[in-house]
Amino acid sequence: MASVPEASPLAYQGSLFDGGPSAPDESFTGLRRIDLDDRSWVDYCPGWLRGSDELFAELVGTGRFAQRTVHVYDNTVLEPRLTAGWSTAVDDEGADAVPAALRAVSKSLSARYGVVFDRVWVNLYRDGRDSVAWHGDRNKNTHRNPLVVTVSIGARRRFLLRPRGGKTALELRPGAGDLVVMGGACQHEWEHTVPKEARAPGPRMSITLRHTAHLDAPGVATEPLPTYWAPPPTAD
Ligand SMILES: O=C(O)CCC(=O)C(=O)O
Numbered sequence: 001m002a003s004v005p006e007a008s009p010l011a012y013q014g015s016l017f018d019g020g021p022s023a024p025d026e027s028f029t030g031l032r033r034i035d036l037d038d039r040s041w042v043d044y045c046p047g048w049l050r051g052s053d054e055l056f057a058e059l060v061g062t063g064r065f066a067q068r069t070v071h072v073y074d075n076t077v078l079e080p081r082l083t084a085g086w087s088t089a090v091d092d093e094g095a096d097a098v099p100a101a102l103r104a105v106s107k108s109l110s111a112r113y114g115v116v117f118d119r120v121w122v123n124l125y126r127d128g129r130d131s132v133a134w135h136g137d138r139n140k141n142t143h144r145n146p147l148v149v150t151v152s153i154g155a156r157r158r159f160l161l162r163p164r165g166g167k168t169a170l171e172l173r174p175g176a177g178d179l180v181v182m183g184g185a186c187q188h189e190w191e192h193t194v195p196k197e198a199r200a201p202g203p204r205m206s207i208t209l210r211h212t213a214h215l216d217a218p219g220v221a222t223e224p225l226p227t228y229w230a231p232p233p234t235a236d
């Protein structure tokens with residue numbers, strides 16, 4: 001298990017203009033729908049979470065960040081990033097309650113997208129060597145068209161999408177409170193990655209939200225509900 005080093009180089013030198021406690025932009029002004037194809041889409045809302053630097057500092061201080069393992073072919077290897085989770089669902093009270101700022105994020109997005117985002121994980125990319133490889137999220141195995149939220153705080157990193165096994169088709173560079181929502185068949189038919197970056201300007205976190213219920217997630221955005229979907233014939 002790795003943890004955040006003491007005297008941490010992870011103190012993020014934030015924007016001068018983004019001080020104060022974090023707050024979602026309930027108006028979703030600036031949200032842009034990017035259609036990847038006729039079944040998959042990404043919503044991108046720059047600067048959606050104000051006060052993200054303060055939240056970054058809070059999470060560095062309170063999150064129980066640890067290095068998880070991932071299976072690569074027959075091997076089990078450590079993921080090149082740290083992740084913090086909570087044993088509770090977003091709205092549960094108790095000792096391991098999800099921080100209020102993350103609850104507020106979940107509440108706002110649940111209202112907007114019509115699913116209950118009850119599970120939260122925070123990934124910490126300590127520097128440019130941390131990354132996540134191309135993948136579709138595992139909820140593709142349990143849900144049809146799951147919605148997956150990431151709110152990026154701290155330094156900007158590249159976030160790429162490609163059709164499964166294909167060439168990069170979309171490059172975003174989220175950070176500083178930017179919202180990315182993947183929807184439609186994104187987890188089934190597309191892959192995403194945060195690649196290593198030699199010149200990453202500092203540490204970054206992604207707050208990721210997923211929903212347990214709504215196994216067949218319509219969201220607000222998949223109107224009309226896609227009629228096409230078949231599980232890809234790959235083992236993963
Ligand atoms: O850090 C990100 O923006 C993406 C994280 C991700 O794809 C995941 O944890 O499944």
Ligand SMILES: [Fe+2]
Binds near residue numbers: 135136
């Ligand atoms: Fe992912």
